[in-house]
Amino acid sequence: xxxxxxxxxxxxxxxxxxxxxxxxxxxxxxxxxxxxxxxxxxxxxxxxxxxxxxxxxxxxxxxxxxxxxxxxxxxxxxxxxxxxxxxxxxxxxxxxxxxxxxxxxxxxxxxxxxxxxxxx
Amino acid sequence: xxxxxxxxxxxxxxxxxxxxxxxxxxxxxxxxxxxxxxxxxxxxxxxxxxxxxxxxxxxxxxxxxxxxxxxxxxxxxxxxxxxxxxxxxxxxxxxxxxxxxxxxxxxxxxxxxxxxxxxxxxxxxxxxxxxxxxxxxxxxxxxxxxxxxxxxxxxxxxxxxxxxxxxxxxxxxxxxxxxxxxxxxxxxxxxxxxxxxxxxxxxxxxxxxxxxxxxxxxxxxxxxxxxxxxxxxxxxxxxxx
Numbered sequence: 001x002x003x004x005x006x007x008x009x010x011x012x013x014x015x016x017x018x019x020x021x022x023x024x025x026x027x028x029x030x031x032x033x034x035x036x037x038x039x040x041x042x043x044x045x046x047x048x049x050x051x052x053x054x055x056x057x058x059x060x061x062x063x064x065x066x067x068x069x070x071x072x073x074x075x076x077x078x079x080x081x082x083x084x085x086x087x088x089x090x091x092x093x094x095x096x097x098x099x100x101x102x103x104x105x106x107x108x109x110x111x112x113x114x115x116x117x118x119x120x
Numbered sequence: 121x122x123x124x125x126x127x128x129x130x131x132x133x134x135x136x137x138x139x140x141x142x143x144x145x146x147x148x149x150x151x152x153x154x155x156x157x158x159x160x161x162x163x164x165x166x167x168x169x170x171x172x173x174x175x176x177x178x179x180x181x182x183x184x185x186x187x188x189x190x191x192x193x194x195x196x197x198x199x200x201x202x203x204x205x206x207x208x209x210x211x212x213x214x215x216x217x218x219x220x221x222x223x224x225x226x227x228x229x230x231x232x233x234x235x236x237x238x239x240x241x242x243x244x245x246x247x248x249x250x251x252x253x254x255x256x257x258x259x260x261x262x263x264x265x266x267x268x269x270x271x272x273x274x275x276x277x278x279x280x281x282x283x284x285x286x287x288x289x290x291x292x293x294x295x296x297x298x299x300x301x302x303x304x305x306x307x308x309x310x311x312x313x314x315x316x317x318x319x320x321x322x323x324x325x326x327x328x329x330x331x332x333x334x335x336x337x338x339x340x341x342x343x344x345x346x347x348x349x350x351x352x353x354x355x356x357x358x359x360x361x
Contacts, residue, residue, distance in 0.1 A: 020223060029216045036208055043185070043201055043360055059361050066356040070349055077219050077345045079338075086136065087144040091154055098165040105173040112177035 020076060028076045035069050153339045157346045160308075164350050167304065168357055171297045178290045182277040184359050187294075192253040204359045207250045208351065211309075214243025215348040222341045225334025230323060233334060237320040240344065244313040251306050255299070263295040298358060305354055308347045315340050 039062060047058050075081035080088055136143040144151055175181050185200040192203065221236035262269030268291035269277075271284055278287055319340050328334045 020219060022220065022223060025216060025219045025223065029212065032212050033209070036205070036212070039356070039360060040201060040205060062356050062360045066352055069352045073215070073345055073349045073352065077215055077348075078342055084136070084143065084145045087146060087151070087154065090144070091158055094158055095161070098162065098169075101165065101169050102172075105169050106176070109173040109177040112173075116177070116179070 020079065020082075024076070028072050031072055032069055035065050035072075039065055147335055150335065150339050150342070153342050157342060160346065164301075164304070164353070167301050168353060171301060171357065174293050174297065178293060180278060180282045180286050181290050182274075182294050183279050184361070186277045186279070187258075188254075188359055190257060192257045201359060203250070203254065204355060207247055207254075208355055210243050210247050210250065211348050211351050214240045214247070215345055217243060218341045218344045222334070222338050225328070225337045228329070228332075228334065230326070230329055233323050233337060234320060237316060237323065237337070241313055241316045241320065244309055244316065244344075247309055248306065248313070251302065251309075255302075258295075258298070263291070263298070265296055265299050266292070268292055268295060301354060302358070305347070305350055308350065312340070312344050312347050315343065 042058060042061055047055065050058065080091065146154075188204060189198060189200040190196050190203070191199050195202070217236045217239040221233050221240060224232035224236055258264075262273055268274060268288055271287070274287045274291055277291070319336055322328060322336065323334070328336060
């Protein structure tokens with residue numbers, strides 16, 4: 001109880017924690033809304049008109065836009081951008097394991113495709 | 121000489137990792153919430169990456185723009201992404217009201233915290249309601265864990281001519297993965313709503329006003345934003361890709 005009190009008093013002191021006022025919150029909200037609208041625009045308007053060759057560009061576009069949204073949610077809504085560097089690194093660096101799993105399972109799924117060709 | 125040495129020792133002790141202060145400068149519970157969310161991020165990643173690997177290796181897949189083209193209760197066909205778009209905006213909106221509750225907590229404004237928390241709870245309940253409609257709709261078409269629609273219904277969900285064996289196999293994979301992953305996410309939303317209600321009752325009782333800090337609102341806020349974050353990925357990989 002008193003520990004929380006002390007931490008909060010300390011937080012209020014160094015100014016960085018006032019990082020998110022109402023104006024900035026609404027700004028982030030409009031950015032997230034705009035990115036979602038761009039995704040809809042790609043899905044409903046752009047994608048159906050693309051030639052099959054260009055169609056492969058659509059999924060990377062979705063993923064890049066999603067990562068942008070994730071950045072804005074984590075950095076501003078979850079306030080991570082304003083935390084100490086140590087905490088930021090402690091949360092972000094382990095995410096590299098997820099990238100590792102993506103690479104491993106992408107490779108594995110190529111093998112599954114070949115396996116299916118052999119079996120069928 | 122000895123003074124210089126003493127100063128040098130003092131300098132060393134002033135860095136964040138030299139002891140005597142918290143290097144992360146966050147309260148214990150908030151740090152633990154971050155580490156819990158990191159572990160939850162791994163759980164959701166394994167689910168989504170398994171989905172990706174299965175879908176990537178499948179010869180065909182039910183097309184999202186054909187499976188999700190209804191607005192339950194209003195439009196039966198031809199409205200791809202409209203309903204899920206509404207769900208996404210509801211969840212992003214409830215994330216915004218959550219930050220506003222946290223911001224009001226920094227100003228120790230009890231009344232505003234309660235208002236924004238109630239809006240957040242409402243957003244969460246609306247999202248759960250939408251998901252219930254979506255599940256009911258898919259279930260009425262014949263999708264469920266281990267169940268797929270009849271051949272005529274399934275044909276509508278695939279582009280081009282796909283053999284029945286492939287349609288059945290990939291529809292099974294789609295149904296199992298869809299209900300497991302959105303179900304796991306929905307369970308998180310449900311837990312979040314319950315915890316939000318508990319926190320709101322505590323705010324009303326004046327627990328945090330007595331404590332002098334609304335840090336608990338910040339902690340549940342982190343959880344709530346994480347649920348929103350996961351939905352952003354579920355939305356992309358189930359509905360867009």
